[in-house]
Amino acid sequence: MSTTTAKNGGGLGLTRKDFQSDQVVRWCPGCGDYAILAQMQKVLPTLEIPREKFVFVSGIGCAARFPYYMDTFGFHTIHGRAPAFATGVKVSNPDLSVWVISGDGDALSIGGNHLIHSMRRNVGVKIILFNNRVYGLTKGQYSPTSLLGSRTKSTPIGSVDYPLHPLTLALGAECSFVARTTDRDQKHMAAMFEEMANHEGTSLLEVLQNCIVFNDGAWHKFTEKGMKEQNVMYLEDGQPLVYGPEDARKGISLDDYKVRIVEADSPDVTVHRVDDEAGGYAHILSRVELEGGPVPLGVLRKVERPPFEGLMVDQVAEAQAKGEGDIDALLNSGDTWEHH
Amino acid sequence: MSTTTAKNGGGLGLTRKDFQSDQVVRWCPGCGDYAILAQMQKVLPTLEIPREKFVFVSGIGCAARFPYYMDTFGFHTIHGRAPAFATGVKVSNPDLSVWVISGDGDALSIGGNHLIHSMRRNVGVKIILFNNRVYGLTKGQYSPTSLLGSRTKSTPIGSVDYPLHPLTLALGAECSFVARTTDRDQKHMAAMFEEMANHEGTSLLEVLQNCIVFNDGAWHKFTEKGMKEQNVMYLEDGQPLVYGPEDARKGISLDDYKVRIVEADSPDVTVHRVDDEAGGYAHILSRVELEGGPVPLGVLRKVERPPFEGLMVDQVAEAQAKGEGDIDALLNSGDTWEHH
């Protein structure tokens, strides 16, 4: 429930508190979701967008409870379908800032099709995929991102499904903005939210998120002090792919479609480019950690393509420019006759 | 209906006729589907597999009528779900040769999710995607592969959806075998069917197929004499990416993640490799024609990964090896007590 005083935003001094709803947050203590919520509540007031223009749409899952905690418009829909609902919202009013909150099960298992179709259409929605490699809400089954052999409630002797890699899939669906962050990296997450907020077309952000209850530590390698330094590579457009602690910097070469770890100052180090039209570079980049490298955090790909809702609205506007619809004219179109 | 005489196949002199059912083929005269059917009926008898081991599973669409015309086991299911049905079939009896027949609407629109999940699981089914860039059976709406701006029954003033590219998507879903052919290239198609028959894990073959009624000529550039010579590039593992008529051969360089057309004998010409683990090379290859190059025909990617049904069956076998299930033991497990 919102407060009854209208806030018109627009640099009108919105604060973090303005984005906190009156509902008690009900995630498990220590869940990575808290950090994501907090960061969102911090970033939104800085965007100079009136609060009433924000819509959060979600499916079902722990992550999907997110909209209840944001004092914006929110729609907690059904499992897997959030991108489709969000498409209806965005197309109905392209002026809104529409965010989709989804989990790895919600977005990639039951919802995989809507996800890829919203991305290929380039619907201007901002999708945050909370990837904890498990089904949290239903208490611990494996998900499409769980590793082969995962022992979970539904796979007590190990799963036999190869996982999906969300960013690779997104690139296969030609998503125009593809990025990754972690639930522990507050500043980086904030930067990603801001970039998404400003991207036209679909943006997909994978957040490596810790489910402390059912899959604790899934991402520790990339989030914990003492490990993340070696295992994380921050991406900067136009900058070389380098990572590692100051005293042991390494570089990544992606020459000839292979992942190679090289010295940080090697001439073979690949320079990052976000505007990878053909997508092959971003594809291999999305797999660096699978080939023994670090996990890339940041924007993997960002290309410009007119968003779906714009094309849709333009088409209607063009048709209307040729003459707004008139019911009588419509009914009287075609062959008519007078009967006496 | 099958004939009542059993054919055990296995080099037992099966012929094309053995694979023709008694149902009248009901596609439009001139439809590209005929050629695909004919080729399948020619290739299967050469595989030394008994006829009763073949199962054709399809969704709904013109293409999906295919199983009715094959004198094998066939299951014409519901729209978009064929890969899921086929998964149940294959896992229940991994010994069967299971083929999925699907259209661009069936496989990529309503069925996109099952498609990507069967591919990421590497279920050993052979998927043939009849891509005619239109909904045939429902009489001519645009499909997810239709070009932006397509004028169809449902988009009389042009579509505003960017298309999906089936092979790019398949690579995003990490499909272990990805190939393309056309409905006019009989020999090439036969070679592809054979390769699929022998691949373990999911194989996806896109067939550029002409719908003569609703989208005639969609692929003429790649299938008609006088045009295809310039526009088609045949892929051979270990061979350079070259194409074009004898007197005007060209090469494709994919260096540095860009598509460049070069002289056929240029040292920059990229050498094709099907075993592209990381998938970035295959990804860019799947987009060569979008970047102004020819359309690649043949196997884009083929990597080995144990198929899902094998892992599934092995897990059950292992469990059974430790002691076959006994109902009494099961019921008596846990805390029990005698009541007198």
Add this chain to the structure above:
Amino acid sequence: MAESSGKNGAEKQLVELETVAIRFAGDSGDGMQLTGDRFTNAAAVAGNDLSTFPDFPAEIRAPVGTLAGVSGFQINFSSRDIHTPGDAVDVLVAMNPAALKTSIGDLKSGGIIIANVDNFGQKNLAKAGYESNPLEDEEFKSNYDVHEVKITSMTRQALEDMELQSNLADRCKNFFALGLMYWMYSRPLEPTREWIEEKFGKRPEFVQANTRALEAGYFFGENTEVFTSNYIVREATYPAGKYRNISGNVALAYGFIAATKKMGINLFWGAYPITPASDVLHELSRHKNFGVQTFQAEDEIAAVSAALGASFTGSLGVTCSSGPGIALKAEAMGLGVMTELPMVIANIQRGGPSTGLPTKTEQADLLQVMFGRNSESPLPVVAAATPGDCFWTAIEASRLAVKYMTPVVILSDGYLANGSEPWLLPKAADIPEMPVTFRTEPEGFLPYLRDPETMARPWAIPGTPGLEHRIGGIEKEDRTGNVNYEPENHEFMVRTRDAKIAGIAKDIPPAKVIGEASGKVLVIGWGGTFGAITAAIEALQARGASVSQVHLRHLNPFPANLEEVLGNFEKILVPELNLGQLSKMLRYQYLVDTISFNKIQGKPFKVGELITKIEELL
């Protein structure tokens, strides 16, 4: 009454008839639908009442000459009020043996056959499963008035000097058949000539070829001695006004356009193609100038979801499909019920179960839309009675959706969707205004605070300052709409949702009894059987039988007076194209011992079937 006619040729009889039914039947590629359409238009413009029934195969183009490939178009036209395409036809135009075979059972004894003998060769006869040519069978010939016409060759002849490819010439043969029928039923050629001009204007050779074929057919009738009489069906005496011929799917599209225009909001159409619903999408996609957004989604689930998202955002979200697609929408419809958002779900029913008979009609999804969702999930259901009525049903569904903040289901069917009838054009001004008021006032706003009269919650759309709120599919707290798991609140909300829908009974017209208010038999129907039932009732009432009729537009809730109405009759007959679904609903609701009369053949009722059944009960 007969007068003599004939200009250049033999003196011929002009016989006046009251009602004529013609069936054009041929291969899918023969253009029978187009021919039927044109004839329909001519009959309409001549002021006849009429009803049509297109019937086409499931395959796009089944093999030429086969039974599976036959495409038919039946038109019934009359100088009196009629309601159906006719139980049996007076004239059968059969372009090949398969067409003859599939339609002959519907030809009246003694009826006219115009057979295109050019196609009655051995091969075609065999494809149709004829061992010998029926046209040459003496018994057959004595049963019908058989005219063997060389339609193909005469068409070719007429175009001989045009140097067309022969297959192009052959594609004009339907116009020859049409011309012949125009002569036979005294229709002017002019409107069709104009139509050809307009349609093929860009290809002058097509214009010429088709026009010549049309004229050739006409003159053939006029000049040869084969036909000794032709006929006239005079203007019907239906209400004066401006008319057009309209199919159910077009009327449905227009209805939604009109409704949203009257509401002053945009129409968002989320759909996934499926026979026989796709044409509504096609039609709407041509009218974006009304601010209509058409979204061809990746599947039915996305279609309904996007529609509900659009409704949340202040458009009227509508989704349209047929049975199998409706099944996929169930979960999202349930969310619509829980979130109490306006939305319309149109189900153009077809034969089932499963894929069933995709191009055939049926009305067997009533219980599906009533109950096909988890738990208690009530929503209003309305059904269209005739093609033109689809327009008004769309408006009524939209009105209820917005006024009561609820998803509403419309039931149409394949017969209404593709069939057509002359339709008295309403004026925009005659359509009631239905202005929408979105909530804007933050003071006192609660998402689930209900209007005391309608029990509707406020429609508060994103973008409205101060109304930020969250909704979703988990049980909601009364008034606030917050997530709430308390037992008493749940029971309260379940009963409230139920009461809201039940309460709509106060806002809909009472069931209207056609005929005496009490008596022996009441025939109660719904949906596309209206025409056939009405025709049967009229015939029986004309004979003085004690039979009355109620046709339900509102299936949930039922009109408030329905129980009383039912109580006034000795027997209640419920004819349905299913195994008795409305019948079940009447039984559990009113404990009335309905008599079900069912037909599940993918075809509408025949008037005669109904009359026979009703007579049994009288």
Add this chain to the structure above:
Amino acid sequence: MAESSGKNGAEKQLVELETVAIRFAGDSGDGMQLTGDRFTNAAAVAGNDLSTFPDFPAEIRAPVGTLAGVSGFQINFSSRDIHTPGDAVDVLVAMNPAALKTSIGDLKSGGIIIANVDNFGQKNLAKAGYESNPLEDEEFKSNYDVHEVKITSMTRQALEDMELQSNLADRCKNFFALGLMYWMYSRPLEPTREWIEEKFGKRPEFVQANTRALEAGYFFGENTEVFTSNYIVREATYPAGKYRNISGNVALAYGFIAATKKMGINLFWGAYPITPASDVLHELSRHKNFGVQTFQAEDEIAAVSAALGASFTGSLGVTCSSGPGIALKAEAMGLGVMTELPMVIANIQRGGPSTGLPTKTEQADLLQVMFGRNSESPLPVVAAATPGDCFWTAIEASRLAVKYMTPVVILSDGYLANGSEPWLLPKAADIPEMPVTFRTEPEGFLPYLRDPETMARPWAIPGTPGLEHRIGGIEKEDRTGNVNYEPENHEFMVRTRDAKIAGIAKDIPPAKVIGEASGKVLVIGWGGTFGAITAAIEALQARGASVSQVHLRHLNPFPANLEEVLGNFEKILVPELNLGQLSKMLRYQYLVDTISFNKIQGKPFKVGELITKIEELL
């Protein structure tokens, strides 16, 4: 009857009781489910009859101390035959104020409260919405027998010398509470000690800590003067034999394992996780040694599709979900009906509509499974009555599926799924053999040639030489199963499918009347309300009331004698946890004026509610 007890401590009264209901209630993290489980086991081993009702929040871990986070476990145990977890509880163990608040309404007046006062600080009281501490309220104290126990601090004390982190020590406090209850109800500690050993064996410090906490609780009861009496509930006199305690979901899993083992075919389980159905998947995935394949699909549609594909290939394909997931399966279920393949669809119902109350029980999906598919799409529906009965229901559903070549729906619900009861273990040998015969003979094989008795078509699986054939969702020709669009064939097939399912009535037991065969009131129920209805009926019959009971396992078709049975009573009461769904079915089928009694609170009926209602009718 009372005897004196007490070893080292004060002399205490040992009071014999017939029936006791205890509720353990605390935070989700407090381990109440485990505590309840252990107590249940102890009661079971002691030979009591019992019934349990776990009730947990929708959130994984709602904020500590809040009402939303309360997790409860109720157990009713008795020396006589009981059927429900008890309308009200005798003892409430409340680990914090929120637990007290949510449960106090269910405590009998004068009932015992064991409150962990360590958690009754200001903060926790506020979180539960208490303005002051109820334990200090005089009126409150006079209404109940309140025991303020420092469970947390005493547990910490008991573990003091172990140098555990305090949060680990605190996690043992549920064992303290359990130990106290063991003392209070005279249960031995040994089995739980052993269980702790087995469960935590790998972490010796856990074993020690939990054991000590358990003992501390027990000794606290024995030694302090707070409790003046403890109780004994003697063995119940239910049938002799070997028992275990079983929940509905485990029983369901076992039933399918047993059924397929008896059939000699593999079980293919296609499922997508959803509360409260997931546990069946979890259980089955542990028993692959029975040749069980568990497939966690990408969604419910894939789950049912893969199951049907597996059935086509000769496994028994089963899919399991809850309401919203069942909605998604509708289309594929229709394909199962059309292709006449065996398959079982288990629906573990939960509160709705939409996402509803995911962790609460309801029985409101009956009409959904009956009618939630396009067109006429009949299939058998069976429902389980008690947790243990889920086993037999699974076997019955499997039997019908394979014998009649049809999809079959099982209805269970959240209450049965998670609740448990002592279950008389059947012997494998007692389960009827159900050998499956696949068709192998090519001679005379036609895919839709039916068995004259069952009307089932042959099961002819891929891999069988000479039986190559094609099936699908388009209407099928009688006998051959080829695609067929003919009107008469369609009607024939629709009626045949209907008749096949209706014919199953011959193969199921007649409805059994519990009580007099005729009389004033018949209470007719189905599903998980069995326990509550039975308890109510027994109580009333004991008082000589003219009331009888029928509980339906088969909901479609109904038992053949049902109409006759209904006719023998003046009033028919249908209690349901919905708005009257079976009631509707009885009304339309038998035109009987049922009286609906409905509760939709996500909770089972209380026996008292039913008694009151029935008494109204007597």
